[in-house]
Amino acid sequence: MKKVNLKTGIFFIAVILFTACARKQYIVKNIEVSRVEMNSTWEPATNTGMRILVNSLKTTMTEETQKVIGTANRTLTKSKPQSLLTNFTADAMLYYASGLWGTVDFAVMNIGGIRNTLNQGEITIGDMYEIFPFNNRLVLLELPGKAVEEFFDSVAKSGGEGLSKNMEVIIEDKAVNSLKIGGKAVDENKIYRVAAIDYLAEGNDGMEALTKAVKVTDSNKLLRDVLIEYVKKQTAENKVIDSNLDNRITIRK
Numbered sequence: 001m002k003k004v005n006l007k008t009g010i011f012f013i014a015v016i017l018f019t020a021c022a023r024k025q026y027i028v029k030n031i032e033v034s035r036v037e038m039n040s041t042w043e044p045a046t047n048t049g050m051r052i053l054v055n056s057l058k059t060t061m062t063e064e065t066q067k068v069i070g071t072a073n074r075t076l077t078k079s080k081p082q083s084l085l086t087n088f089t090a091d092a093m094l095y096y097a098s099g100l101w102g103t104v105d106f107a108v109m110n111i112g113g114i115r116n117t118l119n120q121g122e123i124t125i126g127d128m129y130e131i132f133p134f135n136n137r138l139v140l141l142e143l144p145g146k147a148v149e150e151f152f153d154s155v156a157k158s159g160g161e162g163l164s165k166n167m168e169v170i171i172e173d174k175a176v177n178s179l180k181i182g183g184k185a186v187d188e189n190k191i192y193r194v195a196a197i198d199y200l201a202e203g204n205d206g207m208e209a210l211t212k213a214v215k216v217t218d219s220n221k222l223l224r225d226v227l228i229e230y231v232k233k234q235t236a237e238n239k240v241i242d243s244n245l246d247n248r249i250t251i252r253k
Helices: 006-020 048-065 084-101 125-131 145-158 208-212 223-236
Strands: 068-072 106-109 121-124 137-144 167-172 175-181 191-197 215-222 249-252
Touching (some): 068 223, 084 106, 084 223, 121 125, 137 145, 137 208, 137 223, 145 167, 145 191, 145 208, 215 223
Parallel strands (some): 106 191, 167 249
Antiparallel strands (some): 137 215, 167 175
16 A cells, blocks of 8 residues: 655645635625614613713813913914914924924924914913824934935925924925025035924925934924923913014915
8 A cells, every 4th residue: 555645644634624614605695774773772881980980080181181381472373384383383392302402403393283273362281282182202303414405395395384483495386496594505414403203204294305314313202292391481481472474484486
């Protein structure tokens, strides 16, 4: 009798089992539809302990978000190419980043990351959560001059973003006509220190040029918390929150 190799035998057994268990083909012959009311009868029994816990946390959260941390001199809204709210945000980022890391050449914030208006009057912590709802962190990018030029090419194509006050960008026909940082033209051989958020450092929102940073330093600080601290500091110095439009971004038609 011819001997069968053990591995070969196992293989044939597996093939037979697979064939026997192959999925059968089914054909839909009829469909019946009925309406089921989604009402309280489908809800599980109320967990009293959990309800008490949730209500206590809700009370604590409400008290925290209603805390007043400052005053806005006027309503700050967002728009392109620049706006009161985007300018305020980028300027605050530059201020905070400079305190952490020393000299910072400029700051950038994407308009899409700002989700509400800062209304005139009292500013609460809840307001800051509504304006900056995402858990983005403040980061410092060390970006070569060539990549900086590429970055502003994307800003020109998008029609503007949130830029800090030490910038002077002139855009014409969706292209950079003139670019100055701190009053000087961009030096392609220089490494620029840029404050941004981790979301943009990953190249999101059309900012692929920011991925060319030679070094990224993470503050491990949420942008929202940075802005809350900034507002609190301004308030402690008896300053109201305000912003202004300047020549940081100009679009020529």
